[in-house]
Amino acid sequence: MKNFIREVFTHVLENPVFDEILIEKYFSKDYVQFVDHQQLHYKEFVLHIKKLKEKISEQKIEIIHYAENGNVIFTHHLVESLLKDGSIAKHKVLAEFTIQHGTIIQCDELTLLLEGSLSEKNLGSEV
Template sequence: MKHFIQEVFSEVLENPVFDQILIEKYFSKEYIQYVDGTCLNYNEFVLHIKKLKEKVTQQQIEIINHAENRNIIFTHHLAKSVLKDGSTVRHKVLAEFTIADGKIIQCDELTLLIEGDHTAKNLGSEI
């Protein structure tokens, strides 16, 4: 499952182009994401990814650690983002992904801004 999540990070998040077909490849239409107290459904998540592509020119995600249990993978990862204004922000992310039928159906995550302007604090849930 770690390889699957790395693919998602690479093709959906690190990819500078918004591509809804790639989102549909990896995420169920029933997808729910809980991030820092905010709940996003599938359509809101798509808008979130679109917003990220508007604000971020480059994103790099490094998995620090992970744990797997049946259809769940937990990751501790760092997300480094270069914003359109040239500034860089880094977030520490703890995420629990639930996978069913080859797609992510839920993510429960906490993000912590560890470097950069405080206005990027909610980059993980912005729509």
């Protein structure tokens, strides 16, 4: 499952192009994300990804640790984002992904801004 999550990070998040077909490939239409006291359903999540593509010119994700149990994978990863205004934001992310029928159905995530403007604190949940 680590390879699956790495694919998601590469094709959906690190990819600078918004591509809803790729989102549909990896995320269930029943997808729910709990992130930093926010709840995003599939449609809000798609808007979130679109918003990221509008703000970020380049994103790199490094998986520090991961653990798998059945259809669940937990990741501790670092996200470095180069914003289109030239600034950089770095986040530490703890995420628990639930996979069902080959797609992600749920993510329970905490993000912590390590570096960058406080206005980017909620980059992980912005819609």
